[in-house]
Amino acid sequence: MNASLGLIIGGLIPAVLFGVGALFQKRSNDIDIGQSDYLLCFSVGIILAALASVFLFGKTPFSYRAGFHAGAHGLFFGAGFVCIALGLTVYQESVSKLIPLVNMSTLVTVVLGLFVFSEYTKLNVPSLGVGVCLIVAGGWLVSLS
Numbered sequence: 001m002n003a004s005l006g007l008i009i010g011g012l013i014p015a016v017l018f019g020v021g022a023l024f025q026k027r028s029n030d031i032d033i034g035q036s037d038y039l040l041c042f043s044v045g046i047i048l049a050a051l052a053s054v055f056l057f058g059k060t061p062f063s064y065r066a067g068f069h070a071g072a073h074g075l076f077f078g079a080g081f082v083c084i085a086l087g088l089t090v091y092q093e094s095v096s097k098l099i100p101l102v103n104m105s106t107l108v109t110v111v112l113g114l115f116v117f118s119e120y121t122k123l124n125v126p127s128l129g130v131g132v133c134l135i136v137a138g139g140w141l142v143s144l145s
Helices: 003-031 035-057 064-089 095-102 105-116 125-144
Strands: none
Touching (some): 003 095, 035 064, 095 125
């Protein structure tokens, strides 16, 4: 397999999709939708994506243990989206400031992945350190804009 293709399909395309999705979240909140209704409608979109995935890739193995972890991911993801909606509506933050800060979730994932999955054995730690500093500096600069 081509490693670059994996980074494009698994990294760049989701970044674009999540970035565009944030605009739809902002528009939805601007039009006035409650967090519960937003999550229900958001979930319908995820179900449609899941159905398309079944048709594209066919039936895959399932275990309840894996399903539990997937559900936990959905719970954290949904709770995060409620917080974003509150930032957009209650606190009137701009999407151009808020979402770059939200995307600093990368740092949480990196740190947890280092320890939970022992990924520190496979990474170039100095490069990671520089990248972390750049992400933090970028988030800080965007929040000041």
